[in-house]
Amino acid sequence: MSAYTSRIATTTRGRRVGPRIAASLLYPLGLPMLLLVSWGLVSTRGTSRFFPGPLTIADAFLQTWVGPAFVEDVLPSLARLGLGVAASIVLGIAAGTVIGLVVWLRELLEPLLEFLRAIPPPVLIPVVMLLLGITDTMKVVVIVSGAVWPILLNTIEGVRATDSVMKETAESFQVSWWERLWFLVLPAASPRIMAGVRQALSVALILMVISEMFASSSGLGYRIAYFQRNYLIAEMWSGILLLGLVGVFLAVAFGLVERRVLRWYHGIREVNRA
Amino acid sequence: MRVFSTRRLRALRKALLGVVGLTGFLVVWQLIPTLGLVNPLYLPYVTDVLARLFEQLVDLAFWRRLGSTMTSWAIGLTVATIAAVALGTVVGLVPFLRRSTHTVVEFLRPIPSVALIPLAVLMFGIQMQAALVIIVYASFWQVFVQVIYGVADVDVVARDTARSFGLTRREQLTHLVLPTTLPYLMTGLRLAAAVALILAITAEMVIGNPGLGRMIELSRSAGDAAGLYALVVVTGLLGLAVNIVFRFIERRVLSWHQSIRGEEAR
Numbered sequence: 001m002s003a004y005t006s007r008i009a010t011t012t013r014g015r016r017v018g019p020r021i022a023a024s025l026l027y028p029l030g031l032p033m034l035l036l037v038s039w040g041l042v043s044t045r046g047t048s049r050f051f052p053g054p055l056t057i058a059d060a061f062l063q064t065w066v067g068p069a070f071v072e073d074v075l076p077s078l079a080r081l082g083l084g085v086a087a088s089i090v091l092g093i094a095a096g097t098v099i100g101l102v103v104w105l106r107e108l109l110e111p112l113l114e115f116l117r118a119i120p121p122p123v124l125i126p127v128v129m130l131l132l133g134i135t136d137t138m139k140v141v142v143i144v145s146g147a148v149w150p151i152l153l154n155t156i157e158g159v160r161a162t163d164s165v166m167k168e169t170a171e172s173f174q175v176s177w178w179e180r181l182w183f184l185v186l187p188a189a190s191p192r193i194m195a196g197v198r199q200a201l202s203v204a205l206i207l208m209v210i211s212e213m214f215a216s217s218s219g220l221g222y223r224i225a226y227f228q229r230n231y232l233i234a235e236m237w238s239g240i241l242l243l244g245l246v247g248v249f250l251a252v253a254f255g256l257v258e259r260r261v262l263r264w265y266h267g268i269r270e271v272n273r274a
Numbered sequence: 275m276r277v278f279s280t281r282r283l284r285a286l287r288k289a290l291l292g293v294v295g296l297t298g299f300l301v302v303w304q305l306i307p308t309l310g311l312v313n314p315l316y317l318p319y320v321t322d323v324l325a326r327l328f329e330q331l332v333d334l335a336f337w338r339r340l341g342s343t344m345t346s347w348a349i350g351l352t353v354a355t356i357a358a359v360a361l362g363t364v365v366g367l368v369p370f371l372r373r374s375t376h377t378v379v380e381f382l383r384p385i386p387s388v389a390l391i392p393l394a395v396l397m398f399g400i401q402m403q404a405a406l407v408i409i410v411y412a413s414f415w416q417v418f419v420q421v422i423y424g425v426a427d428v429d430v431v432a433r434d435t436a437r438s439f440g441l442t443r444r445e446q447l448t449h450l451v452l453p454t455t456l457p458y459l460m461t462g463l464r465l466a467a468a469v470a471l472i473l474a475i476t477a478e479m480v481i482g483n484p485g486l487g488r489m490i491e492l493s494r495s496a497g498d499a500a501g502l503y504a505l506v507v508v509t510g511l512l513g514l515a516v517n518i519v520f521r522f523i524e525r526r527v528l529s530w531h532q533s534i535r536g537e538e539a540r
Contacts (some may be wrong), residue, residue, distance in 0.1 A: 028377040035378065050396050104291060111292040112299050118513030120472040122479060123487075123506050126494035130316050130502065205386045206476075213391070213480055221388075228392030236396075240389045247384030 052234045057241060060234035065242055069223070074242070077220040080136065081208045084143025088200055092148045093193060096155025097185065106156065117153060121146025121203055122210050134215045142211045147200040154196030158189025191265050194258050201250050209243065220246075318500040326504040336489075340508075343485035346402050347474040350409030351467055358414050358466075359459065362421025367451070372422070383419070387412035387473060391480055405477035405485075412473045413466035417459070424458030425451055457531055464520040471516050475509055486512075 036054050043053035052060075065074065099106050124145045132138040162185050170180050186193075212221030224239035259266070300320050307314040330336040365371045387408050394404040428450055436450050478487025486505060493501040529535070 027373045031374050031378050032381070050393070107288045107291040108295040108298075110288075110295070112295045115296075115510055115514055118517055119506060119510035120475045120513060122472065122476040123490060123509050125479075126490055126502055127506060130494065130499060131312070202384070202386065206388050209386055209388045210476060210480060213388075224389065224392050228396060233396070236392050240385075240393065243389035244381070244385035247386055248381055251380075251384040 050233055052237060056234045057237045061238035061241060064223075064235050064238050073218055073220055073223050076136075076218065077208060077212065078246070080139050080219075081143065081204055084140045084208070085147060085201060085204050087140065087144045088147040088151055088204070089197060091144065092151030092196065092200070093155050093186075096152045096193075097159055097181070097189075099152075100156040100159025100189070101185070106160070113149075113153060113156075117149040121149075121207055125207070125211050125214055129215055139208070139211045139216070143204045143207045146207045147204040150199035150203065151193065151196040154192045154199075155189055158192030159185055161192070162188040187264075191262055194262060198254060198258070201254055202247075205243075205247060205250065315497075315499060318503055322500045323503040323507065326500045327507055330504060330508070339485050339489055340512075342402070342483075343474050343478065343487065346405050346409060346477075346483075346485065347470050349402075350406050350474065351413055351470045353406070354410045354413040354466060354470070355417050355463060357410075358417035358462070359421055362418045363425055363451070363455075366422040366425030372426075379418075383415045388476065388480070391477065394477075395481055400482050402483055404481050405474060405483050408477050409470050409473045413470040416466040416469055417462040420458040420462030420465075421455060424455030427458070428454045457528055460524040460527055464517075464524060467516050467520045468513065471513055 039051075040053045040055065043051050043056075099109060121142075125142050128138050128142045128145060132141060166184060166188070167180075170184050175183075208219075209221035209224075212219035213225045214221075216222040220239065220243060224236060224243070227233075227236040227239060303317075304320040306312050307317050307319055365375055390408055390411055391404075394407040398404040398407070432450060433446075436446050441449065474485070475487040475490075477483065478485040479491045480487075482488050482491070486509060490502060490505045490509075493505065
């Protein structure tokens with residue numbers, strides 16, 4: 001019924017191609033343009049020093065970040081972020097699978113993990129600083145210490161919720177332990193694991209910035225705090241913009257990976273819905 | 275009857291194992307500095323930390339700091355929730371708005387809120403308002419996105435039925451949209467409460483407005499390891515309390531909903 005009506009709708013719409021293209025451009029770009037223009041107008045009219053216009057910020061962005069600063073401050077930050085996230089994923093999935101499969105281990109660790117997860121991750125920065133000093137390792141460890149929890153707990157949940165009929169079928173067909181893990185348990189848990197990775201990414205980005213604002217003499221977070229302390233307003237805004245771009249890039253990249261990994265899962269859900 | 279008792283036995287076993295796990299963690303923590311694996315200056319004895327924790331609990335200054343942290347948490351969460359519910363409902367219900375705001379939302383949402391700390395400090399100085407900017411920004415998106423999903427999730431048949439029965443806009447909102455959105459809203463609220471607490475403490479650590487976060491930073495720079503660890507434990511307990519309270523509220527508010535009724539029937 002719904003397929004029938006939708007087909008009719010597309011044929012009538014198909015006649016007016018020009019307005020459709022205009023609409024598909026206007027919808028995603030209209031509001032951002034409007035906001036940028038009104039920001040520009042307000043900043044030229046207004047007297048507030050703290051809100052420079054978009055052109056000033058764009059200029060500062062090119063001046064500040066294109067060139068050696070990119071190699072000295074941005075790349076090391078991103079490398080630490082990547083390393084921390086990768087370590088959290090490996091650690092979280094490995095430990096989560098073991099804990100999820102072994103019942104007594106899960107019951108032993110559950111309250112403890114529940115407590116450790118509830119600690120606000122930035123609080124761990126001073127603790128890790130105390131234990132490791134102010135080093136690159138410390139910053140990676142800080143990222144891992146915050147980002148591992150969502151992945152670990154979601155993996156435990158996902159592994160635990162593997163369909164019992166499938167598990168018993170695999171057992172009675174004498175599928176080996178490794179094969180069962182690789183072809184049944186991990187795929188079954190993968191939607192939950194990906195949800196955990198998504199949360200971990202945003203936690204990791206926050207921890208990267210904070211650990212650099214806190215204890216560093218280089219890196220993205222340090223630079224932004226430095227600009228603010230020296231009243232370099234446009235440069236500070238350009239740093240915020242860069243962090244925003246990093247956040248958007250991570251979200252897009254994650255979306256692509258997730259679509260690839262969970263292709264089968266989204267396929268099943270669509271079939272079920274139709 | 276036998277099923278009941280085995281279930282109770284299992285629950286008992288679970289609780290017992292949990293206690294053993296926690297105790298084991300504390301014992302390992304105590305052993306590490308005792309055996310000299312890590313200098314007690316950096317990893318204090320668990321007994322010292324617990325003693326310090328109880329010392330804090332009878333200190334009025336500690337409660338005042340806890341109070342200011344929780345105040346900024348509560349104000350930030352309330353402002354963010356109200357704004358997100360109002361905007362989310364409007365944007366979610368009007369297809370034109372949903373389409374035209376999509377890009378802006380997708381760009382603004384992943385910006386880490388801590389990136390705004392310098393801006394907030396410039397605008398408000400070392401005050402609670404600066405922390406509120408960051409708390410509101412972070413928790414707003416959690417609720418907003420869930421509300422938009424929830425409002426869009428209204429069952430087509432139910433909507434058509436409501437329309438053909440001639441329900442007014444207002445009746446449709448209370449009897450159709452609200453019940454559909456409520457589970458999503460509660461999820462968003464639970465996430466936002468946790469995020470708001472994280473950022474309330476983070477802001478105090480980095481900006482330096484009074485509260486638990488600043489105390490953590492002060493005990494770090496003073497080299498007071500036992501005090502630092504005691505405060506970390508406090509924040510963990512606080513996070514746990516927030517999780518438990520909001521899970522409880524969620525269950526109460528959604529007691530009519532299938533996801534919770536189904537669980538209790540089992």
